[in-house]
Amino acid sequence: MAKLQIRKVGDEVLRKRCRPVEEITPRILTLLDDMVETMRDADGVGLAAPQVGVLRRIVVIEVEEGEVLELINPRIVATSGKQEGMEGCLSLPGRRGVVKRPKHVTVQALNRHGEQVEISGSDLLARAFCHELDHLEGTLYVDRAERMEEI
Ligand code: NI
Numbered sequence: 001m002a003k004l005q006i007r008k009v010g011d012e013v014l015r016k017r018c019r020p021v022e023e024i025t026p027r028i029l030t031l032l033d034d035m036v037e038t039m040r041d042a043d044g045v046g047l048a049a050p051q052v053g054v055l056r057r058i059v060v061i062e063v064e065e066g067e068v069l070e071l072i073n074p075r076i077v078a079t080s081g082k083q084e085g086m087e088g089c090l091s092l093p094g095r096r097g098v099v100k101r102p103k104h105v106t107v108q109a110l111n112r113h114g115e116q117v118e119i120s121g122s123d124l125l126a127r128a129f130c131h132e133l134d135h136l137e138g139t140l141y142v143d144r145a146e147r148m149e150e151i
């Protein structure tokens with residue numbers, strides 16, 4: 001495994017739309033491993049492929065320690081409720097902002113074995129799904145934040 005460089009705001013790659021993964025190759029599996037290592041090293045709860053310079057629809061999330069979600073071609077299939085809370089991003093260090101998100105979110109994706117999975121999450125996990133999937137569209141949480149602050 002290798003730690004990857006996290007792209008920071010201002011880098012064009014963060015503003016591009018990602019393409020689907022058509023085939024889960026050994027290279028994709030290595031990317032997943034490297035993204036998990038990079039996310040953990042940076043103390044993040046999620047990381048999307050464009051944040052490491054790869055324009056593919058891949059995200060990793062670890063809201064509960066030890067429970068890593070590796071999502072390939074994820075899409076949100078259901079949302080309900082509302083929550084408002086603080087959000088940050090490894091690509092925008094030193095800042096955070098208040099963002100409204102759904103309280104419950106269900107995502108369908110492929111796992112690393114190419115199997116279709118459906119995962120439902122609430123609260124922080126629902127927020128992470130929305131935040132990380134936004135990255136795949138070139139959207140950053142600052143685009144949605146009601147107010148920002150320095151930390
Ligand atoms: Ni982010």
